[in-house]
Amino acid sequence: MSIENQFQNGIVVLGAGNVATHLSIALKKAGYAIKCVYSKTIKAAKELALQVESHYTDDINHIPADADLYIIAVKDETIQMIVENLKLVCGIVVHTAGSISIDVFKEKFQNCGVFYPLQTFSRSRKIDFGEVPICIEASNEELENKLFNLASSLSKSVFKIDSEKRKSLHLAAVFACNFSNHMYSIAHEILNQSGVSFNLIKPLIKETAQKAIDQEPLKAQTGPAVRNDENVILKHLEMLKNSSDYEKIYRFVSKSIYKLNNQEE
Amino acid sequence: MSIENQFQNGIVVLGAGNVATHLSIALKKAGYAIKCVYSKTIKAAKELALQVESHYTDDINHIPADADLYIIAVKDETIQMIVENLKLVCGIVVHTAGSISIDVFKEKFQNCGVFYPLQTFSRSRKIDFGEVPICIEASNEELENKLFNLASSLSKSVFKIDSEKRKSLHLAAVFACNFSNHMYSIAHEILNQSGVSFNLIKPLIKETAQKAIDQEPLKAQTGPAVRNDENVILKHLEMLKNSSDYEKIYRFVSKSIYKLNNQEE
Numbered sequence: 001m002s003i004e005n006q007f008q009n010g011i012v013v014l015g016a017g018n019v020a021t022h023l024s025i026a027l028k029k030a031g032y033a034i035k036c037v038y039s040k041t042i043k044a045a046k047e048l049a050l051q052v053e054s055h056y057t058d059d060i061n062h063i064p065a066d067a068d069l070y071i072i073a074v075k076d077e078t079i080q081m082i083v084e085n086l087k088l089v090c091g092i093v094v095h096t097a098g099s100i101s102i103d104v105f106k107e108k109f110q111n112c113g114v115f116y117p118l119q120t121f122s123r124s125r126k127i128d129f130g131e132v133p134i135c136i137e138a139s140n141e142e143l144e145n146k147l148f149n150l151a152s153s154l155s156k157s158v159f160k161i162d163s164e165k166r167k168s169l170h171l172a173a174v175f176a177c178n179f180s181n182h183m184y185s186i187a188h189e190i191l192n193q194s195g196v197s198f199n200l201i202k203p204l205i206k207e208t209a210q211k212a213i214d215q216e217p218l219k220a221q222t223g224p225a226v227r228n229d230e231n232v233i234l235k236h237l238e239m240l241k242n243s244s245d246y247e248k249i250y251r252f253v254s255k256s257i258y259k260l261n262n263q264e265e
Numbered sequence: 266m267s268i269e270n271q272f273q274n275g276i277v278v279l280g281a282g283n284v285a286t287h288l289s290i291a292l293k294k295a296g297y298a299i300k301c302v303y304s305k306t307i308k309a310a311k312e313l314a315l316q317v318e319s320h321y322t323d324d325i326n327h328i329p330a331d332a333d334l335y336i337i338a339v340k341d342e343t344i345q346m347i348v349e350n351l352k353l354v355c356g357i358v359v360h361t362a363g364s365i366s367i368d369v370f371k372e373k374f375q376n377c378g379v380f381y382p383l384q385t386f387s388r389s390r391k392i393d394f395g396e397v398p399i400c401i402e403a404s405n406e407e408l409e410n411k412l413f414n415l416a417s418s419l420s421k422s423v424f425k426i427d428s429e430k431r432k433s434l435h436l437a438a439v440f441a442c443n444f445s446n447h448m449y450s451i452a453h454e455i456l457n458q459s460g461v462s463f464n465l466i467k468p469l470i471k472e473t474a475q476k477a478i479d480q481e482p483l484k485a486q487t488g489p490a491v492r493n494d495e496n497v498i499l500k501h502l503e504m505l506k507n508s509s510d511y512e513k514i515y516r517f518v519s520k521s522i523y524k525l526n527n528q529e530e
Binding site for chain 1: 283340341342364383384385386387390392396397398400422424426429430432433434436437438439440441442443444445446447448449450451452453454455456458459460461463465466467468469470471472473474475476477478479480481482483484485486487488489490491492494495496497500501504505510511513514515517518520521522524525
């Protein structure tokens with residue numbers, strides 16, 4: 001039986017945000033039928049449904065009960081509520097969140113799992129889903145294999161990761177993605193205030209990421225903090241004295257760089 | 266007169282670290298003669314000199330006085346000392362440091378400038394110098410043009426940037442490069458402790474950098490901090506409670522993300 005046939009009764013997507021949108025489009029492209037898109041915002045539900053030729057609803061009670069798979073792709077904090085309100089269904093119920101345990105389904109849905117695409121999604125930005133690592137967990141082995149096969153039909157990188165490990169992965173992703181992006185944002189602001197184009201540091205951003213990918217980031221570290229160049233550090237702190245947040249971040253991150261890089265040598 | 270001919274009496278490189286090495290090799294490749302490499306460590310001087318077919322010395326008094334250009338590519342904190350100890354020379358004297366003003370030469374060398382390649386260099390890693398932005402400053406317009414032409418023969422991105430702007434650029438680079446790399450290092454450590462491969466988040470690191478390059482980083486922000494998802498944030502802080510440095514960084518960066526992204530909306 002082909003993978004598509006294992007889900008021939010269709011897939012319901014709950015959510016119409018960044019993850020829901022990119023995932024639904026990738027599923028549709030891979031040949032799966034999206035049966036229904038649910039969002040509490042009817043406009044968002046409709047917009048996504050149009051892209052994947054699906055029904056849509058803003059009433060959780062109107063979600064069809066006979067689909068093979070229910071993907072809850074909403075904000076982490078909303079998952080619990082969706083699980084409580086979703087009626088009993090025959091199909092597999094999964095969520096896509098890094099930080100939420102599979103236990104959220106425990107009492108209500110026996111056939112459940114997690115389908116966590118480890119990437120930063122923005123709605124307007126195209127993503128090659130084939131390159132997105134997908135982390136899979138399921139309530140039993142048969143389901144796990146089913147989800148693994150589904151994920152493998154979307155991406156070349158699929159991993160079986162339990163809830164405990166996924167929590168660490170999510171925390172690591174916050175540092176590697178959200179926090180590094182904030183460092184770019186601060187750089188952007190500093191340059192903006194000095195009338196220097198952000199374009200000048202784009203090759204640096206690219207090379208820094210590529211270096212961390214090609215070698216260990218710890219070994220790739222350069223700059224005043226790792227050298228403990230106090231003159232430069234003090235000058236930088238002085239330049240940041242009008243922004244207590246950035247000054248604090250500069251101070252703590254510099255200290256932490258020096259510590260980490262010297263402890264492991 | 267060709268650019269090489271403007272420097273036909275050769276170039277002296279002071280320093281044999283990451284920047285000195287990559288820059289010397291790029292200059293040699295572009296057809297310039299490296300006349301002498303100076304380093305206080307004779308082994309390092311010799312190693313670089315062999316690569317660029319140059320003389321070398323660990324005695325600053327043995328540096329030839331008749332070269333056209335002297336490039337001081339040492340640690341920022343050492344530049345002042347080198348300037349003091351270098352004998353008077355006819356050629357142009359420049360340094361390569363982001364954080365040091367051109368004024369460091371003021372009293373001693375009239376023909377001076379700055380030649381700041383804005384990139385993160387590791388000795389073992391190849392760099393395409395054609396893609397490295399070079400920031401130029403000089404004590405007069407004629408020199409500035411000379412340095413601009415020299416830089417343009419190495420790289421397609423050359424900018425005239427004064428010391429004040431260069432300081433901001435250097436500070437921005439510390440955030441965008443050293444600090445974002447530290448975020449990768451922390452992620453690496455978290456994954457290591459959980460037995461999860463760092464490979465899983467490599468596509469995320471790549472996409473995060475590419476997003477910041479293609480759109481503004483502020484608009485690219487995702488994750489729990491920008492959503493102010495307190496449940497997730499508290500869980501993450503709990504996971505970090507044994508590492509007070511990382512907990513602090515998590516707390517301050519999250520707060521700063523929320524503030525910055527909401528103030529500018």
